[in-house]
Amino acid sequence: MFSLVAFIPRAILQGMPLLFGCTGETISEKVGSLNLGIPGVMYVGAICGVIGAFIYEQSCGGNVVPIVAILIPFLACLAGSLLMGLLFAFLTVTLRANQNVTGLAMTTFGIGFGNFFGGSLMKLTGSAVPSIALSATSRSFRTSLPFADDCGAFGKIFLSYGFMTYLAVAIAIVTAFILTRTRIGLQLRAIGENPATADAAGIDVNKYKYFAICIGCMIAGLGGLFYVMDYANGVWSNDAFGDRGWLAIALVIFTLWKPNIAIFGSILFGGLYILNLFIPGAGMATKELYKMLPYLVTIIVLIITSMRRKREHQPPEALGLPYFREDR
């Protein structure tokens, strides 16, 4: 029987990595940087968190202090994603390399990087199964409010999550606010729409681009960390993250570059992504068809917005284009 109370929390858990990725990519695209390296960044963020947690768990022999067990992977993840962001920014902003090529290369690199270190860690532990379990760390990440269980369906749907779920929503709300209501947001958007105009208005285009790309990558990287530590209960296995990175990029288009809409969009996507598990009697082939749903709705949204041709719903005008002041 289909149970909404069971389905919604699963959909939310499934959606949060997408929300992190989507918010990060939105920030990047708002300054005109189409970062197709986001899937790779999320991989790197995840594996860096795993490495950090692995080292910590090994060094203290299972007696983890929850706050430290959270902080170490968290910071490792941010550092790894930041480096990826700096790489992308250096290549596309300073050297003005093609964004699509750079992004795709970084995704390939990120997945390889993740799998290489994932495999290395598995070899170190000498485990029989091709995965690493970081259950102590994961437990710290998944600690929910103590009274959540006592609140029935409400508690199950709204309160049963680890802190990163609320963090994802908070980041999305704050990002939406900054982009639409603040001076800095106005400047970021101006760069994505028309960098020459922003430049002539005295805005340091490259500085803001670096800033937005790096912040975007760090937020996206947290999505990878969330996936391993929260969703997958601290179990890393190679390639398990799958195509969630691409789904996050599709979500950016679906939400029309609005992180506040992405909160609901990500849950919808997450729900569609796992819907096949909740449909009784669905065979393998049918399940794959269900998995296509998120992409299908993205295409439908694209068709509708393209047909309505409302200027505010179009991608940033300078998306994907390099900027050089003295170009002529």
Added chain:
Amino acid sequence: MSTPESKEVAVSLKNITKTFGSVTANNNISMDIYKGEILSLLGENGSGKTTLMNMLAGIYAPDGGQIFVDGEEAVIRSPQDAFDYQIGMIHQHFKLVDVFSAAENIILGMPGKQKLDKKAILKDIRETVDRYGFEIDLNKKVYEMSVSEKQTVEIIKVLYRGAQILILDEPTAVLTPQETEKLFLVLRAMKDHGRTIIIITHKLQEVLELSDRVAVLRKGEYVGVVNTREATESSLTEMMVGKKVELNIDRTDPVDVKDLVRVEHLTCLNKYGRKALDDVSFTIRGGEILGIAGIAGAGQKELLEAIAGLQKAEAGSSIMYRAIDNNDEIQLIGKDVNDIKNLGISLAFVPEDRLGMGLVGNMGMVGNMLLRSYNEGRGIFTREKAPRELAEEIRDKLEVSTPNVYTPVRKLSGGNVQKVLVGREISLAPRVLMTAYAVRGLDINTSYTIYNILSDEKKKGVGVVYVGEDLDVLIELCDRILVLCEGKVSGLVDARTASKEELGLLMTKYSGDHIAKIHVEKLLDDDAPAGDEEA
């Protein structure tokens, strides 16, 4: 009132040099700009006017030389630096974010509280707007604005930043005569408020009407400066071109006129689904030049593209074409681009970036000629001989300066690129030759070469369509002028009797009065302008 005689130097340029690769855009230029004057910077396209001013505005950095503002050396490395020296520039291609409102564009990049307080911002801008008497809706999105509204936003933007020195790059290029008049009122008002104004232009009448002094550049060199009241149109031309030039167009009366293309009820949509052309009907006749006038974006591009088969026409439209040798009329709508071309209709469109349409930048002249004849070879091979001969012929006839016919056209100067484009279209010996902005960016001499080529084609019985920006030229060159306004035909006049003012009124017939209105009386009542030292 400040006059040039007060001679207080606002900005001083010393030995400014700027090169782009092997091209020297500005060579060792030194000049002074006085406080409270309107200075015209005159020169042909490519003479380095915009480059020089871009260095004051911080868009380019000079390779050599110094800039002094108020007597102190100023290092201007970015637009922000320029603002710090109270220099603001209104670029020819407006620097506005389309999806932002006027107010958002105006405060863009300004310091202030992080959280945007819309009310306070609007009140603040309103003060500047009222002081100069502009009329503008600050909440309107830029993409909904007319050209002159956008220009108003640009002007408010620099004034709001407290600019004392305003640089305007070809501000009248896209305005109707009436809008130009209003702009000049604004500029004079700003001068009365003590602002220094530099206006970049190549239109001599404007220079004489508006400015106190004229500085002339030629091919990147500083020629000199004269007081406007001592200058005449011909003396300025001589300074600008370097030799005395005889400028006239040899317009013959049309002979043996016959209808070639009948356009009826033509309606087209632009990419945002709005009507770019709305029920347009007219006739192109062989043996005459039909001019098409209109403010930028009034539907000129879509009109030519629809005839050339590049633009989809809505139901009910009809374009009938009469090929000379048989008298049957052919419906062009729905026909393939190549078929239309083979029927003898040719389009030479010179877009703003010159290479955007019609030529491949990385190919040489030969390759670009080949684009028109690639399907004439045998089998899968192309024939190169004919295009090479054609390229050489065009090079010699139109004096295209290129190292050889294989040099990528992207490396040629703008004027030469255009000669290649126009030359190729004419070489097809079309029955209908449509040109848009054929002289955009060309120097005076080359422009007249092109006008005469078009006149020659007309004498051969070709139906010439000339879309142009310069109303004086339209009136002198064409036989009839079709005026477009917001995609509709607002008039069809005889060029021999038409006046610029008449055309200007027709160009804005349907657009209402978007123009910034200036309350002259209000300005006269205004408190004593700043910088008024002699009163």
